[in-house]
Amino acid sequence: MRAGDRMRRETACLDPCESLARAAHVVGPDRAGGVPVASEGVLMGVLEARDVARAQPSAVTTLSRTEMAHRLTTIPVHRILPANVTTVGRRTPLTEAIRLMRRRRVSVLPVTRGEELIGVLTDDVLLEMLAEILDGSGDQGARP
Amino acid sequence: MKLKTLLTAPAITIQETAPIHDARALMRRHAVRCLAVLRKGDLVGIITDLHLDAAGPSSVSELRRHDWESALDRVTVAEVMARRPRILTADTPVAEAARLARAEGLEAFPVTDGGVLAGVVTRGDLLAALSNLLGDRRPTALGHILAATSLRSGLDGAIGEAIRLASTLGAALTALHVLRVPGPLADLEGATAQDVKRVERARQAIAREAVAAMCSAGRTHEVSCDVGEGVVATEIARRAAELDSDLIVIGKTTPRGLRMLAGGRTYADQLVRLAPCPVLAIPREPRRREARASR
Numbered sequence: 001m002r003a004g005d006r007m008r009r010e011t012a013c014l015d016p017c018e019s020l021a022r023a024a025h026v027v028g029p030d031r032a033g034g035v036p037v038a039s040e041g042v043l044m045g046v047l048e049a050r051d052v053a054r055a056q057p058s059a060v061t062t063l064s065r066t067e068m069a070h071r072l073t074t075i076p077v078h079r080i081l082p083a084n085v086t087t088v089g090r091r092t093p094l095t096e097a098i099r100l101m102r103r104r105r106v107s108v109l110p111v112t113r114g115e116e117l118i119g120v121l122t123d124d125v126l127l128e129m130l131a132e133i134l135d136g137s138g139d140q141g142a143r144p
Numbered sequence: 145m146k147l148k149t150l151l152t153a154p155a156i157t158i159q160e161t162a163p164i165h166d167a168r169a170l171m172r173r174h175a176v177r178c179l180a181v182l183r184k185g186d187l188v189g190i191i192t193d194l195h196l197d198a199a200g201p202s203s204v205s206e207l208r209r210h211d212w213e214s215a216l217d218r219v220t221v222a223e224v225m226a227r228r229p230r231i232l233t234a235d236t237p238v239a240e241a242a243r244l245a246r247a248e249g250l251e252a253f254p255v256t257d258g259g260v261l262a263g264v265v266t267r268g269d270l271l272a273a274l275s276n277l278l279g280d281r282r283p284t285a286l287g288h289i290l291a292a293t294s295l296r297s298g299l300d301g302a303i304g305e306a307i308r309l310a311s312t313l314g315a316a317l318t319a320l321h322v323l324r325v326p327g328p329l330a331d332l333e334g335a336t337a338q339d340v341k342r343v344e345r346a347r348q349a350i351a352r353e354a355v356a357a358m359c360s361a362g363r364t365h366e367v368s369c370d371v372g373e374g375v376v377a378t379e380i381a382r383r384a385a386e387l388d389s390d391l392i393v394i395g396k397t398t399p400r401g402l403r404m405l406a407g408g409r410t411y412a413d414q415l416v417r418l419a420p421c422p423v424l425a426i427p428r429e430p431r432r433r434e435a436r437a438s439r
Binding site: 001002033051058062071092094107113123131135 | 145164193194195197198199200201202203204206207208210211212213215216219223224237238239240242243245246249267268270271272273274275277278279287288316317318368370371372386387388
């Protein structure tokens with residue numbers, strides 16, 4: 001099975017100019033998810049929950065709640081976007097994609113053809129797939 | 145398949161009154177990303193590296209300026225952990241755990257066996273289980289091969305060799321053709337930006353077709369084709385790193401023209417210095433020499 005078989009074609013992307021507050025909202029509070037950042041269809045990178053968490057003011061910030069909220073709306077996403085992005089092709093085997101996800105500690109792998117973003121493979125989809133395989137095999141662990 | 149099968153090590157625990165620095169150190173020491181938090185022996189929460197990242201100093205300078213970093217020593221695990229985590233038992237089916245993790249966006253959950261904390265299962269553990277089920281049918285560690293193609297005569301041996309290797313080893317193969325920049329037409333006099341773009345697009349299309357034709361000539365299954373642009377060796381190395389290739393296959397020419405004068409380094413030679421993985425250079429097919437011999 002290949003990355004292209006399980007990727008999601010419809011992908012919500014963040015614009016690099018959107019604010020950190022918006023990014024935090026998309027990524028979610030306690031979620032270890034990520035979201036691709038693209039400008040006019042060209043992939044710029046992937047923002048992981050980790051990057052958003054690292055950008056947040058610390059637990060002992062001296063900023064007030066309103067000040068903090070205001071500042072978060074003024075900082076653009078591209079300021080905290082990691083320079084490196086791990087991508088896979090449509091033909092990359094899923095086992096390989098999983099290995100990459102675990103090694104690079106990412107939850108989203110953009111699937112690209114050249115520079116063009118054609119979909120994303122997320123760990124959520126893979127979890128769903130795990131559940132499907134286990135259900136379908138009567139818990140025997142079939143090899144599709 | 146029950147969660148029990150995924151529990152490989154006892155849970156690493158920390159007291160809720162411990163400073164967060166200790167939590168970070170403990171995670172590092174045990175190479176884990178989640179700790180179970182205890183109060184007098186009872187499980188009261190979990191703390192992940194994400195919680196620690198959020199509590200730590202900001203990566204953005206204008207926010208970090210307002211962080212009272214010396215006070216961070218006094219922040220305890222209890223202040224930043226996730227309270228009342230969802231607890232699963234060791235008999236929970238893995239399929240159910242995977243659905244829950246997805247539906248509730250859980251990164252990790254504690255697992256109990258007979259009322260006693262038995263371990264922590266993370267998303268990573270579930271993904272590893274999936275990987276095992278899919279079966280790592282690769283007989284070697286070669287998961288991905290990048291074949292650098294050339295349209296010059298005698299160099300199509302490289303793609304053939306790469307296809308043979310990939311199908312024998314069950315590796316994924318990407319055939320990459322790099323258009324040298326600046327291209328022969330990029331500095332065309334009097335051309336508008338639009339013209340240049342059109343020419344570039346045509347070149348890319350031709351290169352793409354040529355690569356596809358080469359691949360189908362090798363009548364193989366799992367090849368993706370790709371066209372890149374840039375300084376050839378640098379671009380190949382960059383793509384290899386991006387695709388996490390385990391091997392690059394490239395045809396080796398005899399240097400000619402300016403490159404001969406510049407020390408005779410071929411793309412293959414340059415690539416060996418830049419590549420993030422081993423490089424296999426396939427020599428040019430000795431067509432010319434044979435022709436001479438038969439004469």
